[in-house]
Amino acid sequence: MECAGKPAHSKMEPQSKMLLKPLQFRNVTIDFPVVLAPMAGYTDAAFRSVCKEHGAGACWTEVTSAEGIRRDSQKTFQFLKVSELDHPIAGHIFGKSVEAMVEAAQYIEKLGCFDWIDLNCGCPVRKAVRRGAGAALMKEPEQIGEIVRAVKAAVALPVSVKTRIGFSPAFPDHLAIAKIVEDAGADMISVHARYACDFHKGDADWEKLREIKQTLNIPVIGNGGLDTPEDAPAMLKATGVDGVMIGRGAVGNPWIFEQCRAALAGEPAAVPTLAERREVIETHLLHLVEMTASTAVGRRRKAQYDPEQGACMHFRPHLAQYLKGLRGRRELLQQLNEMKTVETIMAAVDKVLEKNMECGGLPPLSCAELAPRVAEASLGKQSAGKSAQSKTIKPPQSIEYGIQPLEKIMEEHGLKNHDLVAASKEGLTHKQVQKGRKGRRLTRNIQDKIAKALSLSTGETYTPSRLFDYN
Numbered sequence: 001m002e003c004a005g006k007p008a009h010s011k012m013e014p015q016s017k018m019l020l021k022p023l024q025f026r027n028v029t030i031d032f033p034v035v036l037a038p039m040a041g042y043t044d045a046a047f048r049s050v051c052k053e054h055g056a057g058a059c060w061t062e063v064t065s066a067e068g069i070r071r072d073s074q075k076t077f078q079f080l081k082v083s084e085l086d087h088p089i090a091g092h093i094f095g096k097s098v099e100a101m102v103e104a105a106q107y108i109e110k111l112g113c114f115d116w117i118d119l120n121c122g123c124p125v126r127k128a129v130r131r132g133a134g135a136a137l138m139k140e141p142e143q144i145g146e147i148v149r150a151v152k153a154a155v156a157l158p159v160s161v162k163t164r165i166g167f168s169p170a171f172p173d174h175l176a177i178a179k180i181v182e183d184a185g186a187d188m189i190s191v192h193a194r195y196a197c198d199f200h201k202g203d204a205d206w207e208k209l210r211e212i213k214q215t216l217n218i219p220v221i222g223n224g225g226l227d228t229p230e231d232a233p234a235m236l237k238a239t240g241v242d243g244v245m246i247g248r249g250a251v252g253n254p255w256i257f258e259q260c261r262a263a264l265a266g267e268p269a270a271v272p273t274l275a276e277r278r279e280v281i282e283t284h285l286l287h288l289v290e291m292t293a294s295t296a297v298g299r300r301r302k303a304q305y306d307p308e309q310g311a312c313m314h315f316r317p318h319l320a321q322y323l324k325g326l327r328g329r330r331e332l333l334q335q336l337n338e339m340k341t342v343e344t345i346m347a348a349v350d351k352v353l354e355k356n357m358e359c360g361g362l363p364p365l366s367c368a369e370l371a372p373r374v375a376e377a378s379l380g381k382q383s384a385g386k387s388a389q390s391k392t393i394k395p396p397q398s399i400e401y402g403i404q405p406l407e408k409i410m411e412e413h414g415l416k417n418h419d420l421v422a423a424s425k426e427g428l429t430h431k432q433v434q435k436g437r438k439g440r441r442l443t444r445n446i447q448d449k450i451a452k453a454l455s456l457s458t459g460e461t462y463t464p465s466r467l468f469d470y471n
């Protein structure tokens with residue numbers, strides 16, 4: 001996505017790692033300030049822990065209604081479930097009334113499991129805006145100031161605000177809002193560089209982020225338009241913000257945080273192998289079953305509620321993203337409604353992975369790695385009310401076909417997946433690379449291109465005769 005002030009990527013300079021220092025506000029330190037954005041319906045404890053395992057520097061809860069906390073709503077409290085892995089984590093609340101926000105902040109502080117409190121002033125959803133909460137607060141930013149001041153006075157935890165560059169160009173601008181937030185005493189601000197009226201579409205305006213950073217003294221986290229790992233150093237360079245926040249780019253790709261770390265060090269980002277994808281899908285789904293089982297306790301009709309089924313339904317949008325770009329994805333998604341157990345989902349996932357091993361092609365890359373992992377993988381059923389059981393998944397048949405020639409070459413030469421990805425940048429089509437992976441004869445021209453791509457990406461000299469013994 002193009003962004004105002006977003007420069008075209010140049011080759012990363014190694015000193016780009018200097019762009020990112022630990023972010024500190026009051027007693028909170030975010031060692032690696034590439035953080036996971038709050039996303040209602042997505043960033044529950046299960047997904048957060050997967051992102052944290054893959055390098056996310058900090059997390060926010062899903063947005064939680066201050067009025068819901070006040071009304072003692074069980075549904076609201078499930079958003080405040082935190083795992084040990086989540087830290088540092090913000091309890092992220094929305095509301096319009098100063099009293100409700102203060103009570104909610106005090107409740108969150110008493111829970112004792114949050115590192116700071118974050119006030120949502122950017123949610124454009126009608127339900128929030130109609131009540132004068134979320135993004136509507138940006139129309140009258142003095143109300144944001146009042147809420148920040150009152151919450152700060154009521155709790156000892158640090159307080160931050162998540163906002164946008166404005167409601168629309170017709171309302172108070174990004175600098176007016178940011179200044180009110182700072183003057184009211186907020187300890188940190190994160191800014192989504194789009195207007196609320198644009199929801200999540202259109203260009204992110206990084207230039208406005210730069211202006212906010214230049215105006216404020218408190219730490220600023222920039223958000224919006226971070227679609228690739230290279231966007232993290234690009235945003236830091238273009239805006240000078242203290243940290244970056246990734247939302248949709250992490251759904252189906254929790255590896256993006258590690259990839260950003262690599263990009264910041266001027267190194268190529270590793271593409272997850274099929275085996276890694278499988279492992280994360282399974283771990284995420286099992287975390288979700290566990291989480292759903294623990295939150296099911298407060299449900300009104302808990303006797304009829306099957307947490308495993310609930311988790312499988314909740315996992316659907318994540319699965320669709322995890323399998324993006326793989327063959328067989330569409331067929332799986334068409335049958336997703338019928339998949340109500342971890343076992344059926346993982347069996348369907350294995351089928352997709354198997355298909356992609358047979359087909360070769362990018363991004364499925366490592367049969368050699370997948371074989372032992374799939375063989376060892378076991379499904380733990382952790383749903384409430386069911387005894388723990390596990391089942392060993394047999395390796396898909398195609399694994400027994402043996403290692404494909406191009407993978408053998410990669411293995412012999414210690415080449416990594418991203419080296420092969422570089423081949424596609426050399427003008428090789430997926431089809432041509434697939435041919436290589438399937439062990440078919442490659443034309444001299446394609447051999448040359450693969451050799452050139454591998455030489456460029458590893459710094460070593462590869463000739464077709466060194467790589468392809470059927471020359």
Ligand SMILES: Cc1cc2nc3c(=O)[nH]c(=O)nc-3n(C[C@H](O)[C@H](O)[C@H](O)COP(=O)(O)O)c2cc1C
Binds near residue numbers: 037245
């Ligand atoms: C499905 C979805 C749910 C979201 N929920 C929240 C939320 O609860 N609180 C919030 O402040 N922002 C929310 N956002 C906005 C994100 O935090 C983020 O600002 C936005 O997606 C832009 O970042 P991105 O371009 O990296 O996705 C949500 C966005 C999406 C797509």
